[in-house]
Amino acid sequence: MSKHAAVVSGEPVPVERVDALLAAVPARDARTARDRPSAQDPETARTEARTEARTEARTEALARAERQRRRWATQVVVTDELARRACAERGLAPPGEVSPQRVPAVSGTDVADLGSIVAVALAHSPAARALLAALEAEQRVPEEAVRDYYVRNRDRFLTKDALRRGVDPFATATADDFRPYERVRDDVARELRRARGRQAFFDWLDRAREGVAYPAGHEHPGDPAHPDHEHRH
Template sequence: MIVTDELARRACADRGLKVPEEASPASILAVAETDVADLGSIVAAALAHSPAARTLLAALEAEQTVPETAVRDYYDRNQDRYLTPDALRRGVTPFDGATPQDIRPYDEVRDHITRELLTAAGRHAFFGWLDQSRAGVTYSHGHEHPGDPSHPDHEHRH
């Protein structure tokens, strides 16, 4: 987390991004369990504790674009996510007898899908940035990350 925060601070400075003041312990963000699962515990914790990491993630997300064809493709491939409440109550599935009335219209869910895909693209960009940034980091002997498989004793604990 400390390394991610420092790398994010440097990236924000390089990009001319203003990082908000340090968060007080009372204002540390809580991380939703789904975010921990999607992001991984280290990245989720770094985002919860590092205003610089959140600023960088927001900037990377803002740089993303999602073509309309990708949004439509996502909708077409994930019809189960857009069943109407009535269809769900009746036990309808998109694979077994769903009618067009059982699925929420594309225009109704398009903006939501676009936001989800932009979030995913921003996270993907953040992971790429983090992997590339960490590649040049050398930890002092004995202070390697406990789960780093490149370390000969990657199961040690601090």
């Protein structure tokens, strides 16, 4: 197996960094296929051949999942490496060191919003968090965009009393049923700035990954060039 997991700007990323992350984030099912109970009721398992075929299928499924887990972990480590370089280029204060022995928990909401690779990279990498914060701070949200969001998402700004009464924000609601724009304006602007910062991070990562080279076994999980590929983020 290759001694490096990727090559970034001509410099190898040691495979040990991927191994450390894999050790810190256990597989979803660490049991072997033979430790698992049969998915088929014993009464219907009429032949030894069928049982063996099922076992072999489960074994291959677990092996495939582990190969994809290594590719996934490689993307997390590469994101950290790219973020470190971006922070250096921007003159950002050096972020704290990664602790591969402990990766903070990632919420299901973050995974849904960011994708598992980016969500775990942000939890794992101080550099990625520093870069995201810098990109978010750079965003400028026009007043028109803030007010437009308020107008188009009226259901989000109902008062507690209106919610209790089940008011329809798009039909029966009156002006008194909504929190005033002036009271929510800063929160809306902050939310939009955060969303734009995340989009800027995604755009940066897409560009930064273009020149990264991967040896066999460390390709992107969704790369159709390898037989295990699946389209996930």
